[in-house]
Amino acid sequence: MADLEEFRASVRSWLEANAPKSLRGKMRDPAAAFWGGKKTKLPYPDSKPWLDMMAERGWTIPFWPKEYGGGGLSKEETKVLNEELARLELPPPLTGFGITMIGPTILQYGTEEQKKLYIPQIIKGEIRWCQGYSEPNAGSDLANIQTKAVVDGDDYIVNGQKIWTSFGDLSDWIFMLVRTNWEVKKQAGITFLLADMESKGVEVRPIKLISGASPFCEVFFEDVRVPRHQILNRENGGWEVARALLGHERTMIANTFGGRQSSTETKENPMEAAAKKYIGLQDGKIADDAIRQRMAQNQIDEQSFLLTVQRNSDNIKAGHRPGPETSIFKVYGTELNQRRQELMLSIFGPECLGWEGDGFEKNELDLPKVWLRSRGNTLEGGSSEIQLNIIAKQVLGLPD
Numbered sequence: 562m563a564d565l566e567e568f569r570a571s572v573r574s575w576l577e578a579n580a581p582k583s584l585r586g587k588m589r590d591p592a593a594a595f596w597g598g599k600k601t602k603l604p605y606p607d608s609k610p611w612l613d614m615m616a617e618r619g620w621t622i623p624f625w626p627k628e629y630g631g632g633g634l635s636k637e638e639t640k641v642l643n644e645e646l647a648r649l650e651l652p653p654p655l656t657g658f659g660i661t662m663i664g665p666t667i668l669q670y671g672t673e674e675q676k677k678l679y680i681p682q683i684i685k686g687e688i689r690w691c692q693g694y695s696e697p698n699a700g701s702d703l704a705n706i707q708t709k710a711v712v713d714g715d716d717y718i719v720n721g722q723k724i725w726t727s728f729g730d731l732s733d734w735i736f737m738l739v740r741t742n743w744e745v746k747k748q749a750g751i752t753f754l755l756a757d758m759e760s761k762g763v764e765v766r767p768i769k770l771i772s773g774a775s776p777f778c779e780v781f782f783e784d785v786r787v788p789r790h791q792i793l794n795r796e797n798g799g800w801e802v803a804r805a806l807l808g809h810e811r812t813m814i815a816n817t818f819g820g821r822q823s824s825t826e827t828k829e830n831p832m833e834a835a836a837k838k839y840i841g842l843q844d845g846k847i848a849d850d851a852i853r854q855r856m857a858q859n860q861i862d863e864q865s866f867l868l869t870v871q872r873n874s875d876n877i878k879a880g881h882r883p884g885p886e887t888s889i890f891k892v893y894g895t896e897l898n899q900r901r902q903e904l905m906l907s908i909f910g911p912e913c914l915g916w917e918g919d920g921f922e923k924n925e926l927d928l929p930k931v932w933l934r935s936r937g938n939t940l941e942g943g944s945s946e947i948q949l950n951i952i953a954k955q956v957l958g959l960p961d
């Protein structure tokens with residue numbers, strides 16, 4: 562314990578002395594998130610020095626092993642670091658699918674060479690990754706992927722199409738599922754590949770969506786050469802890797818949309834502030850009984866879920882690998898976020914009906930887009946129906 566307090570004191574004084582003053586107070590600013598890579602714009606001028614100084618200590622992903630550039634911190638030390646960052650309301654120096662999805666998967670399945678090559682680049686934010694799983698005929702039925710990879714010397718030649726590739730246009734590398742065997746059960750003929758988006762024959766086409774700006778892309782592969790040493794695990798051993806990565810993805814989605822928005826973490830609860838503004842107070846209470854009850858229920862649900870995902874995240878930091886039980890977090894967290902956004906619409910009332918223009922304030926124009934975006938929560942990373950199937954079969958052991 563004394564060690565932990567010493568550690569806290571040293572973190573505190575280092576942050577006080579070094580963390581850019583311009584970023585303090587921006588912990589909850591969604592625009593402050595930096596996704597890394599060569600194509601992503603820096604949110605703020607100080608975001609790069611902030612990333613570099615944290616990466617040098619391995620503190621962009623503090624609990625990853627020191628030998629690959631991580632911080633090598635225990636889960637308790639990681640917690641202390643996060644508390645100290647929160648004290649100064651500093652934004653995380655780096656976010657993205659490298660940290661949340663492919664990094665842990667490379668640590669689990671990568672060769673020593675792959676770990677030494679990719680993990681330090683992820684920690685320093687040098688490459689941004691996208692996920693090439695879904696195809697026009699492979700969403701819920703993911704094992705049906707048809708993008709094919711055929712061996713040619715030391716390379717695979719890849720042909721096919723991916724869809725719903727979030728941030729495909731801003732990413733440097735893609736982790737993808739390809740078919741390498743047609744003669745066996747679908748799952749047994751899949752290989753997990755890492756590919757450079759700059760490779761000749763990769764074409765990225767952005768997709769436009771109902772919620773305005775869209776991160777989605779289609780990615781086309783025409784005779785793209787991918788070196789065979791960029792396989793994760795072994796040829797035709799991709800399904801196991803794909804499922805392990807989905808465990809990390811579902812944890813990330815539950816944390817992002819369900820677990821992080823609790824009132825206790827922010828100085829002012831945005832839902833309460835909105836209710837005071839748009840509904841008003843009567844006898845010191847929100848002046849609408851039904852809304853007040855929904856808000857209370859929402860706070861209870863958020864708070865309990867936050868504590869649960871925090872426990873789960875602590876276990877992952879201590880080396881636990883997320884399994885099928887992660888689907889429970891994914892279903893609950895995403896449905897919680899949808900309820901939260903529906904409630905926000907009820908609170909804003911007619912003030913959330915704007916889409917653009919001068920008649921509405923910024924948060925009023927943002928809300929309908931956030932609400933529409935939340936519709937995708939119960940689809941991305943595998944729909945709720947698919948999660949319920951997983952829970953039924955793999956957690957509860959129910960028959961088909």
Ligand SMILES: Cc1cc2nc3c(=O)[nH]c(=O)nc-3n(C[C@H](O)[C@H](O)[C@H](O)COP(=O)(O)OP(=O)(O)OC[C@H]3O[C@@H](n4cnc5c(N)ncnc54)[C@H](O)[C@@H]3O)c2cc1C
Nearest residue numbers: 692693694695700701725726727937940941942943944946
């Ligand atoms: C916001 C967002 C981001 C995404 N980002 C990425 C990304 O970066 N990379 C990527 O590869 N993919 C991405 N996806 C795609 C996502 O993985 C798929 O949308 C998802 O797996 C569902 O597949 P589908 O869209 O083809 O729907 P379908 O599989 O066609 O399903 C349609 C409906 O049928 C239901 N259904 C299907 N099969 C069953 C069944 N067996 N039992 C019960 N119900 C069933 C589904 O639950 C769903 O409601 C993203 C999706 C969203 C919404």
